[in-house]
Amino acid sequence: MANIKDIFIPDLGADKDVDLIDIMVKVGDIVEVEDGLITLETEKASMDVPTPYKGKVVEILVKVGDKVNSGDLIVKVESTEESINEVPSSSNENEKEPIASPKDDESKITSPTQFVKEQTIKSVLEEVRVPDLGADKDVDLIDVMIHVGDIIVKDYSIITLETEKASMDVPAPFGGEVIEIFVEKGQKINGGDLIAKVIKTVVIEDKVPTPLAKIVEDEKIVEKASCPIPTIQEVAARSIEQEESNVLSKKATKVYASPSVRRVSREFGVDLGFVKGSAKKGRITVEDIKAYVKEQLNKPASATGVGFGFNLPEIKEIDFSQFGKVKRVELSRVQKVSGPFLHKNYLASPHVTQFDECDITELEKFRKEQNEIAKDFKLSPLVFIIKAVEKALKIHPKFNSSLSADGQELIMKEYFNIGVAVDTPNGLLVPVIKDVDKKGFKDIAIELSELSKKARDGKLTNADMSGGCFTISSLGGIGGTYFTPIINSPEVAILGVSKSSIKPIYDGSDFKPRLILPLSLSYDHKVIDGADGARFTTTLSQILSDLRLLSM
Secondary structure, three states: OOEEEEEEOOOOOOOOOEEEEEEOOOOOOEEOOOOEEEEEEOOOOEEEEEOOOOEEEEEEOOOOOOEEOOOOEEEEEEEOOOOOOOOOOOOOOOOOOOOOEOOEOOOOOOOOEEEEEEEEEEEEEEEEEOOOOOOOOOEEEEEEOOOOOOEEOOOOEEEEEEOOOOEEEEEOOOOEEEEEEOOOOOOEEOOOOEEEEEEEEEEEEEEEEEEHHHHHHHHHHHHHHOOOOOOHHHHHHHHHHOOOOOEOOOOOOOOOEOHHHHHHHHHHOOOHHHEOOOOHHHOEOHHHHHHHHHHHHHOOHHHOOOOOOOOOOOOOOOOHHHOOOOOOOOOOHHHHHHHHHHHHHHHHOOEEEEEEEEEOHHHHHHHHHHHHHOOOOOOOHHHHHHHHHHHHHHHOHHHHEEEOOOOOOEEEOOOOOEEEOEEEOOEEEOOEEOOHHHOOHHHHHHHHHHHHHHHHOOOOOOHHHOOOOEEEEEOOOOOOOOOOOOOOOOOOEEEEEOOOEEEEEEOOOOEEEEEEEEEEEEEEOOOOOHHHHHHHHHHHHHHHHOHHHHHO
16 A cells, blocks of 8 residues: 655764755656655765655655755655565465475575575775876876766776876776865875775675575566666777767756766756766766767767758868878867867857957057056056956946857846966966956956966866956967957857057048057857947947046
8 A cells, every 4th residue: 555655864974954956856756766866965075865765756845955954854755665774574474394405404494595695885985096106206297087076987087197208097996986185286296195085885795595586586686677887988988989879869857966077067068967877877977978078069060059051071081191201299188178169169159250450559658657666566468458348348248248058048247257368388278367347457467467377387277267258369479460269158259369560540640650459359140240349349449549448
């Protein structure tokens, strides 16, 4: 007979007021034993709370964002089965006489029996350390590929080291959940240094007598339900060879992913409901998201939602060595990541570039005068351009927006975070100066210098490069006149700045030498019209020509 079962938060130990970050079921769902109901997040890790009953969800008493504690009621389930934690009565008055085993006459077991291994699963906290590096000392750590809360499998690459001779990935010696990380990108490490602490599961086997009928039944269940966890190498191989799609044809109703994985999915704009998870119980890893994005980018243009009515032709492999001597140089990590991102942005946004120029003769005079008296900072032309862009964004707010995912709304931003493209040995990086409207020339100059140094040293964090509203790409220190910068999605415009030069400008009676700065504004034509683009560069030109307009 069906009955209502209450499901409570399990013992959380010393943790109190734990964040509830996800509810994986809704009223009316049919759940199986061990199916996840909710996801909790503590300071160290995330965990799913499973159901101990099979049945139908009839009531949910919590919501995302709640603070919960041990023993709180979360869900009511209409169940027809007993909890897996409850032991059913084994009394049977009509039990048959025991069948003696020919090899064990003294056996008193009441049914055909065989000694089998019973598995007990326990969680163990283990340390992951840097392996023996031989003679190498103070090796550079150039990449950390795990986050707190990630579920990793054995041989998953967790960090990348770089010596004078080569770079190498350090694999995980076992699988589990990462709860603490002790290293960061850019530091020097040696053999034996602590990398992370991981909770891994171990199986303890004990020999216990089990009825043969039960063994046969269990073997059938295992044979039907067993699903080995693929290694990261296997997942990567399937992605590269496209033997198995990483995209689900139908959106999943339940998503199993850690908070760090969900954060990565938001950064990539990926709907986790369509990502195929490779870890235990279909849990999604960062590698699954990467494989999903790679597969989507490799699809023909018409299949990616870009909107073209034709398929892009495949790039044919050419043996260039038939024409002369060649050598292969691997792309940097930044180029491997940014290349597909720029390609997607270029295809997804109809780019239009407005060219203009402005007279910065007076600005340059003022800049040099201030640098002569400045002691702890240096004013570059870019500092004034950043401040002028912030003023122009206030006058033309459409440029400080993003298009909604469904393309039906503009998200107007009331903050002013300006990204600045920085040329580094590893490729182009875009740190973001936050709250430009609240900072003066000196503050911007100091922050710009610090972020540029971090970029060149390879020490920028995700926080340093996120939250931008508008991007400036300056080639003034290199040269050139005009170019077409690619929009840094989800922004809707980007400003290209080239090298200034002296030009003769007619003032109505005579030609006078003036310092002229070329501007190149690329914008998304889905959001911004040509007239708006021209108005923006005209406003920007006026401000840079007369800095007094910044105060108006």
